[in-house]
Amino acid sequence: MVDAVLLQHRQVVEEDLPERGVNKWEALRELSAARSAYGLSDRDLAVLQALISFHPGEILGEDEQTLIVHPSNRAICERLNGMPCSTMRRHLARLVQAGVVVRRDSPNGKRYARRYGEEKIAFGFDLRPLVLRFHEFCEAAEQVRAGEARLKRLRETVSLMRRDLAGLAEYGGRIRPDLSIWDAFEDLAVLTGRALRRRLSEDDLQEMKARLLEALERARKILEGMETQNVSTKADQSEQHYQNSKPESHDSELRQEKAKPAAGGPKPKPRNGCDACSPSEAPKRAVDQREANNIAIEAEQQDNRPNLPLGLVLEACPAISDYAEGSVRHWHDLVRAADLVRPMMGISPSAWDEAKLEMGPEEAAVVLAAMLERFSEIRSHGGYLRHLTAKAAQGEFSCGPMVMALMRREAA
Numbered sequence: 001m002v003d004a005v006l007l008q009h010r011q012v013v014e015e016d017l018p019e020r021g022v023n024k025w026e027a028l029r030e031l032s033a034a035r036s037a038y039g040l041s042d043r044d045l046a047v048l049q050a051l052i053s054f055h056p057g058e059i060l061g062e063d064e065q066t067l068i069v070h071p072s073n074r075a076i077c078e079r080l081n082g083m084p085c086s087t088m089r090r091h092l093a094r095l096v097q098a099g100v101v102v103r104r105d106s107p108n109g110k111r112y113a114r115r116y117g118e119e120k121i122a123f124g125f126d127l128r129p130l131v132l133r134f135h136e137f138c139e140a141a142e143q144v145r146a147g148e149a150r151l152k153r154l155r156e157t158v159s160l161m162r163r164d165l166a167g168l169a170e171y172g173g174r175i176r177p178d179l180s181i182w183d184a185f186e187d188l189a190v191l192t193g194r195a196l197r198r199r200l201s202e203d204d205l206q207e208m209k210a211r212l213l214e215a216l217e218r219a220r221k222i223l224e225g226m227e228t229q230n231v232s233t234k235a236d237q238s239e240q241h242y243q244n245s246k247p248e249s250h251d252s253e254l255r256q257e258k259a260k261p262a263a264g265g266p267k268p269k270p271r272n273g274c275d276a277c278s279p280s281e282a283p284k285r286a287v288d289q290r291e292a293n294n295i296a297i298e299a300e301q302q303d304n305r306p307n308l309p310l311g312l313v314l315e316a317c318p319a320i321s322d323y324a325e326g327s328v329r330h331w332h333d334l335v336r337a338a339d340l341v342r343p344m345m346g347i348s349p350s351a352w353d354e355a356k357l358e359m360g361p362e363e364a365a366v367v368l369a370a371m372l373e374r375f376s377e378i379r380s381h382g383g384y385l386r387h388l389t390a391k392a393a394q395g396e397f398s399c400g401p402m403v404m405a406l407m408r409r410e411a412a
Contacts, residue, residue: 017131021061024052027130027137031100034140038098047091048100050079051125061131068104070111070124092125099133102126147202153395154205155196161212162192164307164400168219171312171407181222185215216307223309306363306399310334316406317369331362338365341372345381355385358392363399370402 031038032045054069061067073085080088095101106112106123113122130137169185176182192208200208306313314321314328321328323344324337342352345368355364367388371381378384391397 017061017064017128021059022131022134023058024055024060024127024130025058027060027134028052030134030137030141031130034137034144037140037144038100040094040098040100041091043087044091044094044098046080047076047083047088048095050076051095051101052127052130053079055127060127065120065122067127067131068113068122068124069127070113070122072111100129102129151202151205154202154209155200156394156396158192158205158209158212159196160396160398160400161209161216161307162189162196163404164398165189165192165212165215165219167400167404167407168216168223168308168312170404172219172223176222179222181218185219188212188215220307220309223311306360306366308366308400308403312407313366313369313403316403317366317373319372320365320369331365334369335361335365338368342368345372345375347382347385351382351386351389355389355392358389359397359399363392366399366403370399370406373406 028045028049031040031048032042035041035045051069051071054071054075056066057063073088077083077085077088092101096103102125104123104126111124113120113124115121165185166189169182169189172179172185173182188211192212195204195208310328310331313334320334320337320341323341324333326333328334328337339352342349347368352364355367359367367385371378371384375381388397
C-alpha cells in the first residue's frame, strides 16, 4: 500500500544528487541524534547501520550505481547478531515510512543487481535519502541537541534550588523550631529529589522550578524578617544604653534650644538639607538617610541576591567580617569586603570581574567568603573561582551547597 507520505519521499529521491557526497557514518550519526524527530528508535537505526555496511565505500553519492544495496533478509539478520527476520522487517518498514531509505522492488519482489554492458540495474534499498536529506538531518540533530542541553540546564537549576531549599529548611528549623513551615519546605525538597530520579519533560521541570522559587522566596523573607528584627532590637538596646550613660546630653540639648538667635539676626544655615531639624538631630537624620538609601539599593538588587539570607552566610563564613569597613548589615557591605579580600587571596581582577558578571556580585561575594573559610584547603584560588564561574555560566552552580557544607562542618 502506497500512501501520501511515501509518495512525498519518492519525489525527494528523484532530485539530483549534490556534487559532493556524504560520509555514510556521519549521516548515520546525525540521524541517530535526531531520531526522536523522525519517530525512530535505536533498533531502527541498528538495522539502518546494517544496511549501510553493505555499501562498498565510505562516501555516499560518489557512484550513483552503488547507492542501492540488495542484501537478503538472512544476510541482514546475520549482521544484526541473529535478530529475528520478522523483527528486522518491522524495523525496515519504519525506516521506509520515515523516508530514510526507499524500496526499489523488482518484478518478482527479489533483491538483486544485474549488468547490461556498463549499465547496472539493482533492486533493493536505495540510500539516496541519506545524501539528499543530509542537511535536514543535521539541522534536526542540532535542534535536538539544543533541546537536550536546555533540559539539562533546567534540571540542574531545579536540583540546585532543591538543595538550597533543604539547607534553608534545616537552618530555619534550628533557629525557629516553632514554625511548621520548615517541615513543608523540607517535604517539598524531598519530593522534588524523588521526582528528579525520573525522566521529566520541560513543562514538568518548569512547574517544579516555579514551586521551588516561590518556596525559596518565602523562606528568605521569613529569615530576613527575623534578622531585621534582631538588628532593630540590638539597635534599640544600644541607643537606650547610650542615652542612659550620658544623661547630661539631654540638658545640653535643652540649653541649645533656649539659646535662640536675636531678632533680626542671621538664621543658622540648615545642615544636611534639613530646615526643621536641630544641629543635634542632623547627624541622626543623615544616618537615617543613608539607611534609607541602603534599603533602596537592596530593593533594586533583590533579583540578583542568592537564595540564602545574609545572616546565614555570615554565620557560616565569619572570617569575611574581619575585612569589612564596619559591620556587614547589607549585601553591598559583603561585596565591598570581598573586593578588599580578593587581592589578598591571589585572585586576579579579570577572574573576579568575570565571577561577578556570571554569578552576580552578591553570589560571587558569598563564594569568596566560603573560599576564605577554606583558604588552606584550596591550592589555586583564582583557578577554583574560574571553575565555579564556568559552571555558573552554564547554569550549573549555586552557592547554597557551599555555605550549608560549612555550616554542617562547623556543627560537627
